[in-house]
Amino acid sequence: MADDGIQQAGTLRFEESARQVAENARFVAGGVNSNFRLGMAPGPLVFERGEGAYLIDADGNRIIDYYCGMGATVLGHSPAPVIAAVQQQVQKGILFAGQAPIEYEAARLICERIPSAERLRFGSSGSEVAQAAMRLARAATGRRIIVKFEGHYHGWFDNILWSTAPGLNAAGPEDAPTPVIGSRGQDPAAGEGLSILGWNDLAALEARLARGDVAAVLMEPAMCNQGAIAPAPGYLEGALAACRKHGALLIFDEVITGFRLARGGAQELFGVTPDLTIMAKAIANGFPVAAIAGRAELLDLFADGVLHGGTFNAQPVAMAAMVATQTALTAEHYERSSAQGQRLQDGIRAILSEAGITAQVAGFPLVFHVAFGLDAPARNYRDVARSDKAAYARFAHELLKRGVRVLERGAWFVSSEHDAEVVDRTLEAVRAAAREAAAG
Numbered sequence: 528m529a530d531d532g533i534q535q536a537g538t539l540r541f542e543e544s545a546r547q548v549a550e551n552a553r554f555v556a557g558g559v560n561s562n563f564r565l566g567m568a569p570g571p572l573v574f575e576r577g578e579g580a581y582l583i584d585a586d587g588n589r590i591i592d593y594y595c596g597m598g599a600t601v602l603g604h605s606p607a608p609v610i611a612a613v614q615q616q617v618q619k620g621i622l623f624a625g626q627a628p629i630e631y632e633a634a635r636l637i638c639e640r641i642p643s644a645e646r647l648r649f650g651s652s653g654s655e656v657a658q659a660a661m662r663l664a665r666a667a668t669g670r671r672i673i674v675k676f677e678g679h680y681h682g683w684f685d686n687i688l689w690s691t692a693p694g695l696n697a698a699g700p701e702d703a704p705t706p707v708i709g710s711r712g713q714d715p716a717a718g719e720g721l722s723i724l725g726w727n728d729l730a731a732l733e734a735r736l737a738r739g740d741v742a743a744v745l746m747e748p749a750m751c752n753q754g755a756i757a758p759a760p761g762y763l764e765g766a767l768a769a770c771r772k773h774g775a776l777l778i779f780d781e782v783i784t785g786f787r788l789a790r791g792g793a794q795e796l797f798g799v800t801p802d803l804t805i806m807a808k809a810i811a812n813g814f815p816v817a818a819i820a821g822r823a824e825l826l827d828l829f830a831d832g833v834l835h836g837g838t839f840n841a842q843p844v845a846m847a848a849m850v851a852t853q854t855a856l857t858a859e860h861y862e863r864s865s866a867q868g869q870r871l872q873d874g875i876r877a878i879l880s881e882a883g884i885t886a887q888v889a890g891f892p893l894v895f896h897v898a899f900g901l902d903a904p905a906r907n908y909r910d911v912a913r914s915d916k917a918a919y920a921r922f923a924h925e926l927l928k929r930g931v932r933v934l935e936r937g938a939w940f941v942s943s944e945h946d947a948e949v950v951d952r953t954l955e956a957v958r959a960a961a962r963e964a965a966a967g
């Protein structure tokens with residue numbers, strides 16, 4: 528059964544991962560290169576390679592992966608067209624500090640695909656292009672305040688890492704959240720340019736915008752860092768109208784939702800076109816590409832005194848990966864992978880219900896969220912924060928022991944490699960882990 532993916536509970540061992548992480552903590556702080564890779568039971572894993580829907584770790588375990596590179600690998604771990612494009616491009620050179628035809632092709636593809644994208648600039652990470660979007664909005668409006676929502680994440684920089692996952696004891700009243708700083712060492716003054724609100728509450732947003740000092744409203748158009756929550760009917764339309772009325776810009780952070788909720792992102796799915804959009808993750812199936820796109824006259828400010836730089840911006844090999852990824856993301860791809868993603872989600876919901884576990888399974892076919900202990904769908908961060916995270920983390924660990932890797936925070940990312948057979952194997956593991964969870 529070694530190559531079967533699903534093993535008996537407890538048969539998977541992770542000792543070699545643990546050994547390598549501990550040994551290499553001599554060189555790499557904490558043994559990991561992102562804090563988000565630290566806290567997973569039984570500990571951070573080391574992977575040798577990825578194949579389709581599977582990761583093979585240092586202990587030789589073949590694990591079905593629902594991290595999907597934190598949402599990036601929408602085509603799975605080793606898509607042949609992306610690898611071929613990268614191999615071809617790398618022969619031509621690595622970094623020109625100038626323009627290359629491949630980046631213009633990449634830009635055209637995104638502008639054709641994303642409704643708000645009249646023009647764009649490329650960057651290397653979501654955190655970076657979030658900074659570019661805020662700078663552009665402040666330059667365009669001459670105002671300072673960015674409205675940010677509780678539970679939404681837009682990168683790890685000082686001026687935006689606020690109230691991303693605040694403890695309810697620190698978060699203040701729901702209708703007037705207390706800004707909660709995200710890290711030791713963060714400059715508290717950097718948060719003065721933010722106004723933190725609860726998401727999915729149009730009246731609160733309208734009231735805040737009416738004060739007339741907001742440069743931009745920045746949001747995940749469907750909240751996918753905490754939960755996988757759709758906007759309430761009319762919320763995005765209302766937010767756009769209120770921004771227009773009060774002279775603010777609307778920025779969609781589609782770093783997760785882009786190329787996942789639909790090819791054209793949440794803006795295509797919900798039919799609301801923001802002023803600016805930031806994208807990353809699935810745009811190039813795991814290569815470090817990000818983009819800020821939007822109305823031409825806003826993007827043109829980058830050619831008129833608003834600085835945007837980056838040595839690695841539009842790195843040609845990453846651009847080749849992006850073009851190949853976007854070319855492979857056909858309508859047929861979405862149909863096929865969405866059908867399996869939906870089947871998986873429905874299957875998990877049914878299994879948990881049969882096991883007598885109170886849970887909400889909600890979201891979209893290619894990104895959804897499982898929350899234990901909630902008896903109604905979550906509408907915002909406060910609802911998600913009330914879920915039983917410890918019980919879900921134990922369930923996630925039971926799944927890992929059975930060869931299925933999911934995020935402890937409840938998110939599941941699906942790729943086109945998660946086919947019917949992979950989904951069947953996953954559901955088998957879910958059934959066993961649910962029995963453990965119900966018993967425990």
Ligand SMILES: Cc1ncc(COP(=O)(O)O)c(C=O)c1O
Nearest residue numbers: 652653654680681682782783807
């Ligand atoms: C919605 C959202 N925005 C921005 C970011 C930051 O992107 P990156 O990790 O590429 O800097 C993330 C990362 O998870 C994200 O989920």
